[in-house]
Amino acid sequence: MTEQPVIEVRNLTKKFKDFEALKSPGVSLKVMPKEVVVIIGSSGSGKSTLLRCMNRLIEPTTGQVFFNGEEITTKEININEVRKSIGMVFQQFNLFMHLTVGANIRLPLEKVLKLPEDEIKRRIAEVLVTVNLSEKIDAYPGELSGGQQQRVAIARVFAMRPKLIFFDEPTSALDPELTGEVLSVMKKLVTEFHYTLVVVTHEIPFAKELASRVIFMDEGEIIYRGPPGDVFENPSNERLKKFLSKILEMH
Amino acid sequence: MAVNSKETEIETEIEAEIEKNDSSKLKIFIKRFFGNIRITKKNLGWWCLGLLILMLFIGFIRTLIVPNSNYIDPLIMIVDWFLLLFGYSLEYLDYRIPIILRGLANAATLSFYISLISVALGFILAAILAVILVNKGKVYGFKYLAQAYVDFFRSTPLLVQILMVYFGVSGMSLALNESYGIPILSNVISDMGLSYEITLGTLALVLNTAAYQAEIIRAGILSIPTGQTEAARALGLTQGQTMSYVILPQTFRMVVPPLTNEIINVLLNSSLLSNIGVFELTKRSRSLQSVYFLWEVFFVAAIYYFIIAFSLSKFTKRLEIKLRIPGLGVSYD
Ligand SMILES: Nc1ncnc2c1ncn2[C@@H]1O[C@H](COP(=O)(O)OP(=O)(O)OP(=O)(O)O)[C@@H](O)[C@H]1O
Ligand SMILES: [Mg+2]
Numbered sequence: 001m002t003e004q005p006v007i008e009v010r011n012l013t014k015k016f017k018d019f020e021a022l023k024s025p026g027v028s029l030k031v032m033p034k035e036v037v038v039i040i041g042s043s044g045s046g047k048s049t050l051l052r053c054m055n056r057l058i059e060p061t062t063g064q065v066f067f068n069g070e071e072i073t074t075k076e077i078n079i080n081e082v083r084k085s086i087g088m089v090f091q092q093f094n095l096f097m098h099l100t101v102g103a104n105i106r107l108p109l110e111k112v113l114k115l116p117e118d119e120i121k122r123r124i125a126e127v128l129v130t131v132n133l134s135e136k137i138d139a140y141p142g143e144l145s146g147g148q149q150q151r152v153a154i155a156r157v158f159a160m161r162p163k164l165i166f167f168d169e170p171t172s173a174l175d176p177e178l179t180g181e182v183l184s185v186m187k188k189l190v191t192e193f194h195y196t197l198v199v200v201t202h203e204i205p206f207a208k209e210l211a212s213r214v215i216f217m218d219e220g221e222i223i224y225r226g227p228p229g230d231v232f233e234n235p236s237n238e239r240l241k242k243f244l245s246k247i248l249e250m251h
Numbered sequence: 252m253a254v255n256s257k258e259t260e261i262e263t264e265i266e267a268e269i270e271k272n273d274s275s276k277l278k279i280f281i282k283r284f285f286g287n288i289r290i291t292k293k294n295l296g297w298w299c300l301g302l303l304i305l306m307l308f309i310g311f312i313r314t315l316i317v318p319n320s321n322y323i324d325p326l327i328m329i330v331d332w333f334l335l336l337f338g339y340s341l342e343y344l345d346y347r348i349p350i351i352l353r354g355l356a357n358a359a360t361l362s363f364y365i366s367l368i369s370v371a372l373g374f375i376l377a378a379i380l381a382v383i384l385v386n387k388g389k390v391y392g393f394k395y396l397a398q399a400y401v402d403f404f405r406s407t408p409l410l411v412q413i414l415m416v417y418f419g420v421s422g423m424s425l426a427l428n429e430s431y432g433i434p435i436l437s438n439v440i441s442d443m444g445l446s447y448e449i450t451l452g453t454l455a456l457v458l459n460t461a462a463y464q465a466e467i468i469r470a471g472i473l474s475i476p477t478g479q480t481e482a483a484r485a486l487g488l489t490q491g492q493t494m495s496y497v498i499l500p501q502t503f504r505m506v507v508p509p510l511t512n513e514i515i516n517v518l519l520n521s522s523l524l525s526n527i528g529v530f531e532l533t534k535r536s537r538s539l540q541s542v543y544f545l546w547e548v549f550f551v552a553a554i555y556y557f558i559i560a561f562s563l564s565k566f567t568k569r570l571e572i573k574l575r576i577p578g579l580g581v582s583y584d
Contacts, residue, residue, distance in 0.1 A: 057481055083487040094482035097579045098501045107496060108486040142578015153482075160486065 004069050005030040006164050006196050007054060007086075012063030014049050021049040023220040026063045031164065031198060036190055038207040038228070039200045041217035042243055047200045050217070051166045054198075055079075055086045068163070084112060087157030087165040091172050093149040095141035095156070101128070102137040105156045113160065127155040131185050147178030151185050158189065164196040165189070171203060179203065186210075202247055208232055216240050300562055323356035347543045351551055358535035359555040365449065365531060366518040369456035370464075373517075374510075376457065377464030382494060384469045397465070404462030409455075410523050416455040417448070417527045452524040460517050467509045471502040504574050511567035515560045522556075532556065 011026030027050055031037050039047050052058040054065055056072065056079050065073045072082045096104050102124055109120045128134045131151040141149050150170055157165055167186065171179040183206050189195040190210050201207065207214055207228055214231040216224040216239075224237045235241045306329070310322035327349055331340050341348045383397040404412065424436035437447040475498050483493040525534035536552040539545075 055485060057485060080487045080489055083485060086485075088482075088485040090478060090482060090485075092476075092478050094476075094478040096479065096482070096497055096501075098504065098576055108488065111492055111496060112487040140577045142576065156486070 003032055005032050005066070006035075006068065007031045007198075008066040009050075009054060010064045010066070012050070012053055012065065013061050014046070014053055014058065015061045020220055021046045022053070022060075024062070027217075027222055029215070029222070031196060033196055034194050035212040036197045036199065036210050037213050037215060038211040039198065039215045039217060040202065040207070040243070040247075042246070045217040046220040047217055048168050049220075051088070051168050051198065051200060055083055055088060055166065057088075080112070084160060085163040087160060087162035089150070089153050089157055089165065089167045089170050091169040093141070093146070093153045093173070095149055095153055097141055100138050100140055101133065101144075101152050104141070104152060105159050108156065108160055123159045127159045130158065130188065131155045132181075145178060146174045147181045150174065150182045154182070154185055154189075158193075164198065167197060167199040167201065169200050169202070171201065202250075204232060204244075204247060216243065218243070296565060300565055303558070303562075321353040321356055322360075323353060327352055347545060351539055351543065351545065351548055354539055355532060355535055355548070355551055355555055358530060358532040359552075359559065361449075361530065362518065362521050362532040362556075363559050365453050365456065365524065365529075366514065366521050369453055369460055369517050369521070370510075370514045372453075372457045373460035373464055376461035377468055378499070380461060380465035381468035381472060382499075384465065385472045401462045401465050404459050405466065409459050409520055410526060412459055413452060413455040413523055413527060416458065417451045420451055420454075446529075448524075448527050448529045452521075452527055452529045456517055456521060456524070459520070460513060463513055463516070464510065467506050467513065468502060471506040471509075472498055474505055475501050501579065504576065504579055507567060507571045507574060511564055511571075514563055514567070518560055518563070519556065 007029075008031070009027055009029040011024075011028055012022055013020065013024045013026040014022040027046075029037075029050075039050070041047050049058060053060040053063075056065070060073060063073070064071055067082055067086070071077070072079065095101075096107065099107065105124045105127060106120055109115050109123060115123070124137070125134070128137060131154055133148060133151055133155070136144060136148065136152070141152070144152065154170075170186070171182050174182065183203060186197070186199070186206070187210060190197065199206075199211075211228045213225060214228050215222055216231065216237070218239050224231065224235075224240050230236075231240065232244065235244055303326075306325045307322055310320075310325045313324065314320050314322050327341065331342075334340055334344070341352075380397045380401065383393050384401070386394060420436060424433075427433040428435045440447045440450050479497055479501070480493055483497045484490075488496065521531055522533035524531055525537065528534070530538075532552050532555060536548045540548045
């Protein structure tokens, strides 16, 4: 028996007014359990749009998304149920500014998962140990560095025990010296907890080390996909070559 | 910094004293208490306000004990003592002064209560309106209705609104009584022990301030970055949960300063209720003026308005700082 993909996208397109952010015939993609899929591509190529369509933060124009074999792009599905199992970490961290670190993690556990109090407390303590921020439990996001905020954001998602986690450029808003701490937490999720991740990032070393597959997007299409070795060591695609040399220049 | 070091000095002194002799707890308490009392230029306003409130409070307690007394009597007494130093008293200067001060004090309380109730009720209505206004799609009809409401009350004079509510409601109630036998509203309200004019006047103020507050809250909601909504929804919170646990709590912290302005606006606007016979501060000063022929009546009224408005702004400033959260909008000094 073949294993079922955690998430599968079939012919997904998205139009904003007249602009095709994801072009027809559409993007198709399968993510298997315990895979780390890295998406790269230049600005405006539709990476964020693809991620957001997969948990329907953006409604796709056409196409289907299946989560654990069940279609979640139908009207009847309760998307809030599905989102319990799909975590998302954003470029801008998006911690709730009026809540302390502890309360940020608590809110979805209490209001969405409706866990009992002792379980909530246990999970908060546990995930803060994982991201190494136990002493900041009563701090407000505004009192933390960018790297610390992003680690809290990861902890908030991790505490939900999702089946898969999306990362949308988690280190792009950070100073270079802070990206390491965030990447190492992400690495921990993969190596220790064997999570399934879909990561949009320009951190080539991270992709080389952890990615099972790399997907290159350009102008609303998937241009190239393959194992990290193929993509980074001997890219056979012209556009991909150009993009990679640009990235290398920047770093 | 200087104040801080002084405070720590006192603290250490107290600590030393505790070590020396822990039987004199009272002495330590007194020292700690008075050690913290320090009048500086910065907290002078608070001292005045605190003293004023203390005197008014004493006065209020006194009204419960002494019949026919006014809550402002202790303040008048203090002024009297002060004048006594120069061989005068208020009554001796002009027998009308104490009467005016007392009469207007009662009216000022009424103005104060009317505006407080109006702002509080208006806030509830405004929060509902604002949520409808920022709602994307769905309740479309409601949205137009809410927008029309806000536009109407913000683009017509308050005085006209007050007259419209007062005469409109009265007229409609009469008509309903004639055709359907529904009891006349003014009777219903007076049976409940309320004043008809005050009730309808407050209603007009509520409707008006709700429109302004709705705009304030709407702008506040829109000022919250969309990332907050995105993160909340991505975690599985429903639209309603996102509003109540993420957006509105942040909004309310952002809108404290503009709402302060609105409370003061309502207080000052409440003077228009004099036109429908509510004996609030303005109406009372006019009637006192017509009896005593003293223009100073209006000066006293102005001072009363000022004291209330100033105290309110002081308190909300305090609230603003209390509610402040690092990294969230509201500036302070
Ligand atoms: N809400 C929107 N309305 C209109 N156009 C949009 C909207 N969101 C995205 N777009 C457009 O869709 C295209 C793809 O955007 P997207 O955010 O997915 O790019 P991206 O690959 O994530 O880029 P970046 O690396 O800059 O984050 C862009 O050209 C953008 O202008
Ligand atoms: Mg993006």
